[in-house]
Amino acid sequence: MRSIWLFFAAFAVLLGLSSGRAAQAQTTAPRPTVLADTILSQRTASGVRYTVRQRGTGAQAQAGDRMLVHYTGFLPDGHIFDSSVSQGRPLRLRVGKGEVIPGWDEILLLLPAGSRARVWIPAALAYGAQGVRNPDDDSQFTIPPNTNLVFELEVVKVH
Template identity: 60%
Template structure:
């Protein structure tokens, strides 16, 4: 007898290495949007220890791409899901219309993403841990519908699942 899996079961499998980095549009968490919770596995469930940039961004390859490395000023396309340390999703490229596209090194994204993108060949899938100072720092991100709440509280480190799709 076939059983349906819940969105949470699907995400658990997803994070355990099935390699899908963007939430399908029809999934429960994609529909729930920011604030939804997903089960982030602990660091020790990843098979290799994370690498660290000089500024403290940590990252681990789920799959290393074979494409070119982005260069400063080039336009990168990526899929992402951003998480708070407790596993709440605060943003996802699928919720924003598909791919994130930005020019590397031009401060169009948070500093931690700008820094790590230069180290990720096209086709790579990675988990990235960004210190608060290289994310939204003391400012945080206010909830768009309620100025008394935050999507990302001030001083919060961030976790991203990324897939580098292209560079030009």
């Protein structure tokens, strides 16, 4: 009985993905991808992947807009390397102006205010080959070179 259920579940997933591909061919929307943990995500042309956990209903940012964003940044092994939540206040930035890593400039333009998303950013769109040195010990890295990053993001406000 279980194998029959699994067959139908797999068939339904395949149908959903193939019909999604037909719709994507007609638009410029990011491509869905099934990740190892089976979360359906979107992929931008540059390779940033994201899953919208909560779609916001607020303003959509345009390049140059000011934003307030809560974030928690994770290394691939799950360790947190930085968090505005633990600092008690969201980050203020102008999106699309190079004030943050390129992967953020790209993804924040896709998320309206009120959105929450998990974002996977390739190393080339994060800190690349230079990484980020530990400010307390220059011989070590907070973010090693060529490290892909994961972020939990919340767009608090766009103005």
